[in-house]
Amino acid sequence: MAFLAELKVAGGGVGKLKSVPKEELRDRSHANTSLSGKDVLENEADRWKYFFNSGCEAWFTDIKEHTFRSTFVKLNREEASIIVDHWERRCRVVAAAESEGRNVDRELEELSSKAMEELEPLGKLLGKAIDEECAASAAGLAFVKLSTRSPKDSRKALAKAEVAYQQRLAAAPQEVREDDNERWKLLSEEVTRTGAVASGEEGLTLLLDSAR
Numbered sequence: 252m253a254f255l256a257e258l259k260v261a262g263g264g265v266g267k268l269k270s271v272p273k274e275e276l277r278d279r280s281h282a283n284t285s286l287s288g289k290d291v292l293e294n295e296a297d298r299w300k301y302f303f304n305s306g307c308e309a310w311f312t313d314i315k316e317h318t319f320r321s322t323f324v325k326l327n328r329e330e331a332s333i334i335v336d337h338w339e340r341r342c343r344v345v346a347a348a349e350s351e352g353r354n355v356d357r358e359l360e361e362l363s364s365k366a367m368e369e370l371e372p373l374g375k376l377l378g379k380a381i382d383e384e385c386a387a388s389a390a391g392l393a394f395v396k397l398s399t400r401s402p403k404d405s406r407k408a409l410a411k412a413e414v415a416y417q418q419r420l421a422a423a424p425q426e427v428r429e430d431d432n433e434r435w436k437l438l439s440e441e442v443t444r445t446g447a448v449a450s451g452e453e454g455l456t457l458l459l460d461s462a463r
Contacts, residue, residue, distance in 0.1 A: 378451025
């Protein structure tokens with residue numbers, strides 16, 4: 252507390268510090284509540300409605316004729332909770348396995364199977380929507396998303412893409428194998444292809460395997 256000693260010396264001793272009358276105190280240590288706003292604004296409900304209605308379901312119909320075909324499947328609160336709980340459990344299992352240096356594949360498959368079973372009604376609805384989209388697709392495949400985000404980070408999809416990429420690269424001409432741009436094109440095509448699904452089970456599997 253050296254600075255206290257310095258203050259004491261500078262002031263000629265604590266006993267000689269100037270006394271300030273109470274009415275002249277200008278203490279600014281407290282929060283200035285006059286600058287704060289109301290806890291609830293008059294249009295709070297409208298603001299919340301505007302924010303949460305900004306998803307694609309609110310504007311998709313306006314651009315429907317100018318974009319890809321899409322079918323929406325309702326996700327209820329209980330199903331959303333199962334998906335979030337599954338991912339949180341998955342993260343804990345992975346973190347524990349990494350710290351212990353053990354293989355985690357079996358545990359992750361068990362978690363996935365449990366979530367798939369709990370989400371069976373959603374899988375059926377999703378499957379019906381995917382069947383409709385696949386029937387209208389020239390490739391017979393469809394992409395799935397939670398809101399506007401697709402499961403591009405699915406490790407299962409990326410693992411399949413890696414295998415397909417290596418097979419195509421091995422069969423490609425030498426000039427392709429030695430060209431960085433050509434290799435990137437091959438990889439991009441396979442990553443896109445493995446992100447497409449043909450059934451509700453495949454779609455749900457990707458969604459449960461994605462942090463997005």
